[in-house]
Amino acid sequence: MTDPTAASAALEALAAVTAALPAAEDRPGQREMTELVAASIERGRHLVVQAGTGTGKTLAYLVPAITSGKRTVVATATKALQDQLATKDLPFLAEELSELGHDLDWAVLKGRSNYVCLQRLREMSQPSTGQLELDELSATNKLEIKKIAEWAGESETGDQAEMEWSPSDQAWRAVSVGSDECPGGDRCPMGQECFAESARRRAQTSDVIVVNTYLYGLHVGSGGAILPEHDVVVFDEAHVLEDTMSDTVGVDISPGRFVTVSATVRRFLDDPQLVGTIADLAPLLRDVFSRHLNERLSTPLPSDITDALEDARLRLTRVGEAVESIQTDVEDAKQRKLRAQKMIARSMEAVEAALTAGDDKVPFVSGAPQSPRLEVAPLDVGPVLGANVWGDHTAILTSATVPSSLAARVGLPAERTHSADVGSPFDYEQQAMLYCAMHMPQPRSPKFRDQVADELIALIEAAGGRTLALFTSWAAMDHAVEAVRDEISVPILTQRDLPKPALVKAFADSEETCLFATTGMFQGVDVPGRTLSLVVIDKLPFPRPDDPLLSARRDQLGASAFSEIDVPRASTLLAQACGRLIRTMDDRGVVAVLDPRLGTARYRWDIVKALPPMKRTRERADVEAFLRELTADESPEAS
Incomplete structure (x- = not known):
């Protein structure tokens, strides 16, 4: 007889949906997280859960949210993850869970400016006033607006992300409105047909509503005026929650x-x-x-x-x-x-x-x-979150890397919050090596950048290219590119060369190519397999000491500020960077940190403990041997 508890129902559903995946794997961490999420929702307790790369955290929070029968808002850190949920994960779950008797209605909700405005299109078509507006635009913009209008006549959603081409900013602004401009569907003659209003109506009747964290922040800042009533909120990539709320409620x-x-x-x-x-x-x-x-x-x-x-x-x-x-x-x-x-x-x-x-x-x-x-x-986002979120909803906060100070920084009530780490399915001891270049000078030394270049040359040659080199400043990246490019036998792409999606694709498509980038690519880069065997990080990614907002928060905390703000932020960003290396069970490689403070500073263990449990070395010879072994193992002759 089946145990009727929420956790058992969620685990049963998880087993059914994961069995239907093309490459089903046993993931104990995923089951543990599913059980934790189900229990938290049932008991009305908040959960902060770290789920390492490869856990399958998306299904681990979606399945128990759906089986609970409670309306859930999923707030993602990026529109890319939002679109992945909409086009892949939720359609799959809707099909698989229907066989278990769980009917799933879901919706994606974005800010108004993401949808074409039918009223603006109508105004632009008027021969008098509309023509005056069009006259202010270029011939190219006019053609784009005509093309947008044709697309809007066929689209079911009016969502710009579904267009097969990208209009210019000028053309899109001419036919869209933001929340600061729109008077609302009830005051607009096109309110019934409005794409943004239709998305809101779908959300009102859905079990799962997918938004990005920025829109959820606007919802919080508006006192709850944007999203429908909901019981559960999931913050995916929760390590950015404090910063996003700072941006949106201010x-x-x-x-x-x-x-x-x-x-x-x-x-x-x-x-x-x-x-x-x-x-x-x-x-x-x-x-x-x-x-x-x-x-x-x-x-x-x-x-x-x-x-x-x-x-x-x-x-x-x-x-x-x-x-x-x-x-x-x-x-x-x-x-x-x-x-x-x-x-x-x-x-x-x-x-x-x-x-x-x-x-x-x-x-x-x-x-x-x-x-x-x-x-x-x-100064503190805790009070506004306490007043508008923690007291009204059950919250699940999850990420592959959760800062140690997260719960306190966002004001989660300690008596109603449980924290957990479900690990990762990867065998980091066997798959990865962490190299700390202890012989390097301190980052403030005038010799540091030149020695970074020397390390990069040796490591890249050992890896046969296949390197993601990450820098904490544009100047450091530019210096490294100039110093390294003519000294190695493989090509280098830089963050200045292409937009991010095209850049990552170009890197992934060429095994020997190296990619040099800045902190913007410490997260969100997913390149599994042979293309990426080496991640190099020039310095520990501490936040700027003169950052105005963090400076005020440091003053508020006093002596504990460095340990409560700077170290957790650096640890999280470094862990995110390390997470670029191992993306599947078959990946192997090296993370090289060229900052000797990782091995000498008093706070070093706080940072090391936040990283995946890779085997560690201080000897470059060990790294070069490991990389050459990988290159040999993966060569065509070896296979």
Whole structure:
């Protein structure tokens, strides 16, 4: 007789679905995680679970969520993972679990700007006002808009990700609206047909709703106004949760915001001089913000920023009053008016929030000199998550690498939270070697970069290419490329050469090619098999000491800041980088860390313990022998 508990039901379902996989494998960690997730959902307790590469964590949280019968939101760190769930994992589960009596309805929900706006398309087709807008666009943009309109007439979702071609940003912006602009489906004549509203309606009736973590953060910041009611939330790749919440529940004011506002207002208000006062805010704020680039600011804000924001508030008020005063019976014009009012109101809210920021917020200026932006982030995301998430939902936080301080940093209540590590199915002791180059100088030494190049040359030759070299700065990467390229017999690709998807594909398609990249590729690169046998990391990836937000959080923590912020962040990012190496049971290779602090610093074991349990060496000769053995084993003659 079957045990009726939630865990038993989930394990039974997991066994059925994994048996249907083309290459079914026994994964004890996957079963353990499934059991933990099922128990957490049944008891209403939060779970933080580290599930190493190869565990199969996606099925381990989806199956018990579905068998629990509770509505679940899955928040992924990237749109790529969101699309994988939508196109692969959930359709597979829906088919397999239906045979066990579990009917599954699921939906993908993205931000409004991901969907084509039918009302904007309709407006663009009007011979009078629409033609005026089209006249401002290039001939290429006009052709793109026509092509988008044809596609929208055939599409069921209106989701840009489903297009077989990529329109320019200008063309897409002309036929889409963001949440700061859209007045809502109930106030739009195309609300019933609206693709974004249709996606929301599907989500309202679905058992599993897939979003990205950024959209979930906007939901939290809005007080729960974006997503439907749900019982369970799963944060996949949870190591980015604190940063994503900092970005989404705070305030972001860029000069470009006011260019967008003026463009939206200009479609309704025929007063170039008045509308121009909004567009003129862009160079004004760019100048003021750039004076404080990468600075953590005081509260209240510095006087020059305060003056500029108060000026912005005054100009927005005047334009808002002018828009409000115009009455029209033309439906398309009404929609233009509503969108203009929404944009003005949202911008006013952002300006007001920045001007009134208190001690629980951290204002700072980020970006580049030509595109600075004012950000106001919460000093601590725990309170907002506590008020809007932890008390209302059961949360599952999972990642291949979970920072030791994660639960505390995001404010999870200790009495309702269980933490676990279900390991990885890979035999890292046999499959991988961790090399710490103890003979290297300290990273601050003027000799460090040249010796990094020397190490790379020796290691790459031993590996026969097949190397992913990761650097903590663009300058370090560029120096290494210049020093190494003419000294080795295999080609090098760099992160400057191609967009990320094309770059990874080019690397994966050529066994001998090396890829030199920066921290943007410490995670999200999946190249199993012979192509990748060596991962080299130049330095321990500590966050910048002058990062304004982290600086404020360090001040709050005092003496414990380094161990609670810097070491966990470096450990997690390094572990993510190490995770690029072993992707299947058959993979073998070396992770080489060229920073001697990994073997000498007082915090070294905190970092080493966060890494996969690879066999370790300090001798380059051991590494070269291991790599040459791999190359020989995998050569055509050997096979």
